[in-house]
Amino acid sequence: MGEVIVGQEGLVHSLFLSLLTGGHVLLEGVPGLAKTLAVSTLAKGVQASFARIQFTPDLLPSDLVGTEIYNAKEANFTVRKGPIFANFVLADEVNRAPSKVQSALLEAMQERQVSIGGQTFPLPRPFLVLATQNPLEQEGTYPLPEAQLDRFALKVVVKYPKRAEELEILGRMASTRPNTDVKQVVTPAQVLAAREVVDQIKLDARLSEYIVDLVIATREPKNYKLAELGPRIQYGASPRATIWLALCSRANAFLAGRNYVTPADIKAVAPEVLRHRIMPTYEAEAEGLTSDALVLRVLETVPVP
Numbered sequence: 001m002g003e004v005i006v007g008q009e010g011l012v013h014s015l016f017l018s019l020l021t022g023g024h025v026l027l028e029g030v031p032g033l034a035k036t037l038a039v040s041t042l043a044k045g046v047q048a049s050f051a052r053i054q055f056t057p058d059l060l061p062s063d064l065v066g067t068e069i070y071n072a073k074e075a076n077f078t079v080r081k082g083p084i085f086a087n088f089v090l091a092d093e094v095n096r097a098p099s100k101v102q103s104a105l106l107e108a109m110q111e112r113q114v115s116i117g118g119q120t121f122p123l124p125r126p127f128l129v130l131a132t133q134n135p136l137e138q139e140g141t142y143p144l145p146e147a148q149l150d151r152f153a154l155k156v157v158v159k160y161p162k163r164a165e166e167l168e169i170l171g172r173m174a175s176t177r178p179n180t181d182v183k184q185v186v187t188p189a190q191v192l193a194a195r196e197v198v199d200q201i202k203l204d205a206r207l208s209e210y211i212v213d214l215v216i217a218t219r220e221p222k223n224y225k226l227a228e229l230g231p232r233i234q235y236g237a238s239p240r241a242t243i244w245l246a247l248c249s250r251a252n253a254f255l256a257g258r259n260y261v262t263p264a265d266i267k268a269v270a271p272e273v274l275r276h277r278i279m280p281t282y283e284a285e286a287e288g289l290t291s292d293a294l295v296l297r298v299l300e301t302v303p304v305p
Contacts, residue, residue, distance in 0.1 A: 004041045004182060005034055006172060007165035013255070014156045014272060015042050015130070019191060020198050020251040023153020023244055024109050024129040026094075026144075026276065031134065033158045039090045039130045044182035046191060048087035049124070055097035061104035068117040079116050084108050087124050087188060094131035095143055102144060105129065106151050126191050146235075146279060153244045154269075155276035157292075194254070201250040202260040206305035211245045211266060217298045218278050226301050232284035233294060237277040244273045263304045271295050 001012050011027070015038060018025045027035045036052065043050035053064065066082035083089070084105070091105060108114050109129050113122045131152070133144075149155070161169060172178060213224065218236030221229040248269040249261045256265070271292060278291045 001038070001041050001045060001182075005038055006169045007161045008034055008038065008158065011035070011038055011156060011158050014154055015039070016255060017248050017251045017269065018128055018130070018154060019046070019126070020194055020254060021153060021244070021247040022126060022128070022195065023247065024131070024151065026149070026152040026155045027130060027132045027158055028135050028155065029132070029158030030160075033160065035132050035158055036090060036092065039088060041182050043088040045184060046087070046126075046186045046188065047184040048126070048188050050088045050090070051083035051086035052090040052092060053083050054092045055094050055101065057096060057098060059097045059101050061100055064101060064104050065108065065114040066116050077117060079119065079121075081116070081121065084114060085121070085123060087126055087128065089127075089129045091129055091131040093134060095133045102148060105131075106148050109151050124188075126188055149276045150238050150240055152276065153248065154272040156272055157275075198247070198250050198254050201253050201258075203246060203250060204261070204305075207249075207261055207263065207266065208246070210263065210302070210305050211242055211249070213302050214245065214266070214270060214274075214298060215239075215242045217302050218274065218294070221298075224298075224302055226298065229294060229297060232281055232287070232289055234279040234281045237274050241274055241277050245270060248273055267299055270299055274298075 005012060011034075014025060017023070019042070029035060040050055040052070053059075062082070064082050065084050066080050068077040069080050070076075071078050094102065094105070104114075108123060112127055113120055115121075215237045217224040217226060218233060218241075220236075221227060221233060245266060249265040252265040252268055253259070253261045274295045275291045278294055280289055280291055280294060284294070
């Protein structure tokens with residue numbers, strides 16, 4: 001991926017965490033930051049199928065999952081599968097589609113199967129949804145409800161490249177034929193085998209308690225010497241946050257070549273696992289406190305075992 005993507009190490013690392021855990025990712029960033037390129041490059045490198053769906057206000061659920069087509073010659077219905085039947089699905093500007101389409105996508109994410117005309121079809125393995133949303137334009141958007149946001153394992157905020165990286169981007173991509181060829185180096189079967197290894201990485205009982213403490217501290221801050229956060233957190237992280245903190249910590253250790261999790265692994269993945277699961281109050285927003293700032297405060301205060 002480094003041969004195509006310049007910089008954006010955090011984005012690439014998060015995509016690897018997603019690949020190793022099977023968790024879906026929400027990418028937030030302004031246009032032109034290589035979000036689409038990163039996802040398509042990952043799909044090519046894994047020798048997997050890739051579908052990009054541009055979400056628009058007139059999109060229908062059938063445009064996503066597929067529909068039944070009447071065959072007049074044979075007098076029966078045949079199923080035409082939609083673009084969701086791919087290993088990697090890029091839901092571009094997911095917040096531009098109406099709620100019915102978002103619900104259809106999120107049902108596929110959760111159940112990993114879709115129903116078309118009374119028939120149920122399993123989605124391919126591995127199956128990952130990587131959704132993007134633009135943080136700037138809010139006109140004509142249908143923001144994802146908090147319950148739907150919780151379905152995403154990670155929320156990644158994609159930032160502008162550094163000056164040196166932008167110079168390299170200019171040198172590589174400022175051409176009518178930029179090099180975006182990607183070598184296929186991994187098979188889907190190898191990805192699934194790697195996930196089995198991730199499940200075997202040791203998570204010490206004290207670190208399990210640390211993960212639970214971090215999550216409960218977002219719900220009951222006063223019990224963790226964070227009483228000042230009580231009026232600033234509308235609601236805290238769900239039990240899904242606990243699950244994904246453990247899984248992503250294991251995947252982070254896997255990428256570091258270790259067979260055990262350290263507190264540093266947990267702290268490394270916590271912002272992306274928790275930022276979309278904590279809702280700041282109006283008081284916090286008035287003070288300029290974002291969910292990222294609240295997560296950082298929790299990480300600083302909850303004692304590390």
